[in-house]
Amino acid sequence: MLIRDAGDGDWPLIYPFFAEIVAEDKTYAFPDGLSLDEARGWWMETPPGRTVVAVDGDDILGSAKMGPNRPGRGSHVATASFMVDPRHRGRGVGRNLGLHVIEWVRSAGYRSIQFNAVVETNSTAVGLWHSLGFRTIGTVPEAFDHPDHGLVGLHVMWLDLSA
Template sequence: MLIRDANAADWPAIWPFFRSVVQVGETYTYPQDIDEPTARELWMLRPPGRTVVAVDDSGTVLGSAKMNPNQTGNGAHIAGASFMVDPRYRRRGTARALGEHALAWARTEGYRGMQFNAVVESNTGAVALWQSLGFRIMTTIPEGFHHPTEGYVGLHIMYQPL
């Protein structure tokens, strides 16, 4: 697997799985009916942010991540990141590789920590993965996320010093 900077030509491969993941409504706070231009603007970041794709040996996009300052101004020393893996290519280590890549990027860029603002409590696979990479749950917003089948569930804020 290769992780590289995403470019405009990658968006047609990202958009279908982005749309399907968001439409299900179980893991992201984006509107479930998000349109393509809005999604592209949110995901395909400009500096100081960065968007990457994970591709296999044939160049197939397996997943993507975006990394950026979590806040602006005096909060810009903490990084943030979001990750999305095409459901057809899950369980291949893509999310872990993207997470490790994002952490390495943040360290190289001089960030002092990485914060995830909204990890859905019921997304136990993601919570376990981020914990295995050194993130801690700093707090949970009770009923911070309206899950389509589980109702209101907690929304974790997770953090790792770098």
Template sequence: MELRTATAADWPGIWPFLREIVDAGETYTWPRDVTEDDARRRWLVGPPGRTVVAVDPDGTVLGSAKLVPNQEGPGDHVANAGFMVAPAAAGRGVGRALGAYVLDLARAEGYRAMQFNAVVASNTRAVALWRSLGFDVVGRVPEGFRHPHLGLVDLLVMYRRLG
């Protein structure tokens, strides 16, 4: 698997699984009916942000992540990131590889920490992955997410220092 900066040419490989994940409404706080144009604008970020992809040797995009400052101005030393792995690639280490890659990238770009603002508590695989990569739960928004099957579930704020 190759990990690299995404290009516009990667979008056709990202969009199908991004649409599937967002439409499911189980892990992302985006509108479930997000349009392709809006999704592209949200995901393929410009500087100071960066979007990356995990690609199979055959060119199939297995997953993607975006790295951005969590806040502007005096808070821009803390990174934020979003991750999506193609459901067909689940369980193959793509999320872990993307997570480690983005943490290294954030550190190299001078970020001092990384914060996730809205990890859906029922997304136990993601919570376990982020904990294993050194993140702690530093906050909880009770019933902050409307899950389509579970009803109201908590959102977690997760954080780790990069130094």
């Protein structure tokens, strides 16, 4: 598995699993039914942000986007989002993307990483981020309308990189 910067030609290959994951309504609060062009702005970052893909040969296994959580005086804290193509789950793609993002964020000089909205019922993601050292520092109650569980919380997760 290789992780590299996403290029313009990658977006049409990312979009099908982006659209599938968004349509599941279980992990992201992106608007439903975004077209290829509409969705691009929700995922493909521009500097100082960055979007990467995890690839195996010509197959895109997953993608991550990262950059400052807030502009200006909050720009020393990074954020990131991750999507693994459902056909490639269980292969360590999310973990490898997470490790890549942590290393990039650290080398770019950010002091921490904050995830603003990890759905509390997404046990795979919550477990992965805890295993990589993130702490759940708060939960916004009933902030996400899950199709199976109803109103559930969104975790704010944080990793200190200053040490």
